[in-house]
Amino acid sequence: MPTYNIGLDFGTTNSIISYLTPNGELEAFPYPPPDGQKYIPSFIAYHSDGFTEIGSPARTAAAHDSSVETYGNFKMRLPLKESEFSKYFPSHRNPISVTVDYLRELLISSGNDYSFSREKGQITNIVVSVPEIWQRDIYNLGRERLQELIKKDLGLEKQLLQLVSEPVAAAAYYAWETQRRAKEKGGEAFSGNLLVCDMGGGTFDVSLCRIYGNNKVEVLYFDGQGDKGLESAGVAFDRRIVQKAYTKKHSKPLEENTPEFISLLKEFESVKIGSHTQASRRLTNYLNAPEDKAEDEAYKFNGYTITLGEVNEAFAPIAEGIHHVMTRVKTHIQEKGLEIDRIFMVGGFSQFLLVQNAITNALAIAKNDRRIDKNFNITNSAYAISYGACLIANNLVDPTEKYVHTLGVVLETINIHTGRKERPEITLIQGGANLDSLAQPNFYTEAITPIDSKIAITLWVQITSQGIKHQESLPDMIELPNYSPQAKYRVGMKVDRSQIAYLVIEEIGSSNPIEYKLGNVISKMFPGHVLVEEMEKS
Template identity: 55%
Template sequence: MASSKIGLDFGTTNSTISYLENGKPVAFKYGGQQESIPSFIAYEDDGYIDIGKAARQAAASEPQMESYGNFKMDLPLTENFANNYSSKHTPITVTTDYLRQLLLSPENTYSFRSQQGEIEGLVVSVPEIWQRDISNRGRENLQSLIAHNLGLEKQLIQLVSEPVAAAAYYAWETQRRHQQENQEPFQGNLLVCDMGGGTFDVSLCRVYGDKKVEVLYFDGEGDRGLESAGVAFDRRCVIQAYKKQNGTEPDLNSQEFMNQLQSFESLKIDGHNRYTKKLKNYCKSPSDLAEKTLYSFANGYTITNGEVDEAFQPIAEGIRRVLERVNQWLATHQEPCDRLFLVGGFSQFYLVQKTILDALKITEKDPRVDNDFNLIQSAFAISYGACLIANGLVQPRETYIHTIGIVVGMMTASMEVEETFIPIIEGGANLDDLASLRFADIPPLEAFHDTPEVILGVVPQSKGQIFKKVLPDTVKLPRNVASEKWRVGMRVNRSQVAYLAIVSVGGKRKVEYELGNIIAQMFPGFVIRED
C-alpha cells in the first residue's frame, strides 16, 4: 500500500479523513462505510477500545461501560474535567486513544494505516478560536499529543484553522471547475461560515491567483460552553422532550440521556431532507404550525416546530451577534462579500442557514450563495481542504495575530531604569516569515547566573494592552556559560504555536521553550473578546 498525505477534520461530533485519489480529495470510509466517524470512544473491561458508531452502540447496550464524546472541546482544559472523566483518563488521553484507533492502530483493521497504508504527511483542522484566543491551550495540547503520544512529529505538517481549510477547498474546487469549462477562475472575497458541533466561526478569505487564500477577517462565538453550535441545540431539544414526557429534568450524565441524544442526532441527520421541508413550511407560517410535531424519537419522545425554534434561539442570537460584527467590518473597510460558503455539519440545518442569510440580508437565490456545492462537499470541505494543504495543492496565507516580546529595563536620560516592552513577534505577520527565529532589537544581554529572569510581554490580538509575566525558573541556560552574551528570540510554527529561544552570540548554544502553557496562565478566562 502506498503512503498518503492526509487531511483530518477532527470534529466535536464527527471526524473525517481525506486523501488524494486520482488527483482529487476523497473521504476515507472507516469500516468501509463511515465517511463521518463519530468522535466517540468506549473502553471495554478487557482493554478493548471501540470508536465511532460501534462505540456508541456498545455504550448504549452496556450503560456501565466507560465512554466519552465531545472530548475535543475539553482539550484546551488542564483541570476542571474530573467530573466528566475517570481517574485513568483525561481529555488528552482520550483524544490520543481515539486518534490512534482512527489513524494508526495495527490491531484495528478499520484504521487508516490498516486500510490505506502509511501516513506520510498530516494536516489537522482546529477551531478558529484556538488561534484567536491566545490563552487557549487547544493547539499546543493537540500538537503535543499528535507529535509525541502518537509518534507523528515528522508527519505533522501543521494545524490549520477550520474556515481556512474550507476556503482552501473552495478555491481549489471552483478553479478546477472553471478550468474545465474554460471560464475565468473565481477571485474575490469568500465568507466562510463554519457551524459544527462545538463552535461557530466565520472567516472572510480573499481567493486570488493560482488557488491562493488569505484571511482578511475572522470572528466567532467560540465554544462558549457549547452554547453556540450543534451539540448545544441537540441537548436542548432532548431535554425539552424529556421534561415534556416525564415532568422532571433528565440526568445529563446518565446513559439513558446519552441514548436519547444519540437517537435524536441520528434521526435529525438521516431525515435531513424531510425535516428541512417541514421547517421551511413552519417558517412560512409559524403561528399555524408551531404546535405540530417535528421530531419523534427514542420510543415516544416528541418535540414540536415551536419547541425546536425555541431551542435554537440562543444559537440564532450568537449567529446574529457575529454577523453584525462582520457587517460592520465589511462596511468600515469597504470590502465586499462576493461569495458565501456554509460548511460544517450543523450548517446544513435549515434554521442555521436561514439565520445566516437573514443576518447578511441576502436570499437563498442570491448569486453570492454558491449552490454548485452539494451537501457532501459542504460537509467535508474542511477535511478536503486540509488534504489539499497537506499535498501542497493550496497554500493559504495565514497570519499570527498576537504581538509577543520581552520586557527589559532601559536606562533613561535621568539615569533611571524604565521597563520597556520590546516586541519580537509583531501581530499580523505572515506565518511563513515566522518559521525562523526573530530576535529582540536590543544589544545582546549578559546573564549573571544560569537561570536569568525573563519577563514575557503579550498583547492579545495586538489590541494595545500589554500583559506581563516574569519567568523566574523557566529559562535555564547551559551550565558554566552564564557569562556569555545572549540574544532573545521567538518563532511561531505553522500550527501557530509560539516559542521563546535564548541563543548565545555566535549561535553555538541555544535553549528553546514552548510558550503556550505559560501564556495561558497569564489570563483567567478563555476568550478575550473585541467587544
C-alpha cells in the same frame, strides 16, 4: 504498501479523514471500512476486558451496555485547565489521554484492523483542522495540547505538517474545487473574497478569505464564538431537543450520561440527518407562519415527538450567538471597505435551515442572494474542512495565515555602555505578520548581557495588537547556554505553522538555542474568553 498525505477534520461530534485517490480525486475514509460511516463519530468506548472501540461501534456499545466507559465531545475539553479535568473525567482519564486513544485507533493502531494505516497505508504527512477560535484566542491550550499529543503520544512528529483553522481549510477546498470545475467547463476560476461560515458541533467560526492566483488563499479577517460549555452549536441543540422531548413525555429531565440518553441522542441525530429535506420544508413553512405552524410536528424519534415551535426554542440561544458574531463581521467589513463576493457555509450543522436563516438575517441579505454558493451539495459542504486539510497536506493549495497578536518581553539586563541595570520592553513579534515569516526566530537587534547564568523574563502580550499589554513572569528562571561573564546573548521569538509561540534565547556565535514554549504561560494570563470581550470594547 502505499503512502498518503491526509487531512483530518477532528470534530466535536464527528471526524473525517480525507486522502487523494491515485487519480487525484478527494475521498473520505469510511470507518469501519469498507462500508462504515465517513462521518465518524468522535466517540470512544472502553470495555472492561481492555478492548477499545471508537466511532459508531462505540456509540452502539454505549447505548446498550451501562458498564462500558464512554466519552464524547472530549475535543472541546482539551483547552480546559487541568484543575477542571475532574469535572468530566475520572482520575485515570483526561481529555488528553482520551483524545490520544481515539486518534490512535482511528489513524495508526496496529492492533485495530480498521485504522487508516492498517486499511489504507502509511501516513506520510497530516494536516489537522482546529476551530478558528483555538487559533485566535492566544490563551487557548487546545491547539498546543493537540499538537503535542499528535507529535509525542502518537509519534507523528515528522508527519504533522500543521494545525490549520477550520474555515481556512474550507476556503482551501473551495479555491481548489472551483478552479477544477472552471477548467472542466473552460471557464474562469473564482477570484475574490469568500466568507466561510463554519458551524459544527462545538463552535461557530467565520473567516473572510481572499482567493486568487493558482489556488492561493489569504485570510483577511476572522471571528467566532467558542464556548467550552458547548452551548453555541450542534451538540447543544441536539441535547436540548432530546431533553425537551423527554421532559414533555415524562415531566422530568433525563440524566445525560445514561445509556438511555445516549441512545435517544443517537436516534435523534440519525432522524435529523435522514429527514433533512422534509424538516427543511416544514421549518420553511414555520418561518413563514410561526403562529399557525408552531404545534406542527418537526421530528419523531423512538416514540418521542418534537414540534416546530420547540425546535425554534431549542435553537434560540444558538441564533443569538450567530447574530452576535455576524454583527461584528458585518461591522468590520463595512469599516474596512471590504466586499463579500461569495458565501460558503460548511460544517455539519451549517446545513440546518435555521443556521442558514440566522446567518442571512444577520447579514441582512436574502436567502436566495446570488453570493450564496449553491453549487456544493450537502456532502461536499460537510466534508469541505477535511478536504481542504488534505489539499494543504498535498501542497495543492497554499493558504497564507497571519499571526494577529503582538508579543514581547521585559528583561533585566546590564547596559554595556553604562554598567547600569535596565528593564527594557522589547517587541519580538509584531501582530499581522504572515506565519511564514515567523517560522525562524525574530531576534532583538541588540545583544543582551545577563547579570547571572540564569535570567528572569517577563512576557507581555497585546491581544489582536490593540488595547493594553498583559504581563506575566515566566514561572522559571531560564538557564543560559554556555554561560560566562563575557558571553553575549540574543533573545527572540518564533511562531510555528500551528500558531504556537516560542521564546528563543541563543548565545551569539553559537548554534545552541533554547526554545521555551509559551502556551501554558499565556493561558494563565487570561481568564477564558477575554479576547471576545476586549474586541467588543475596542
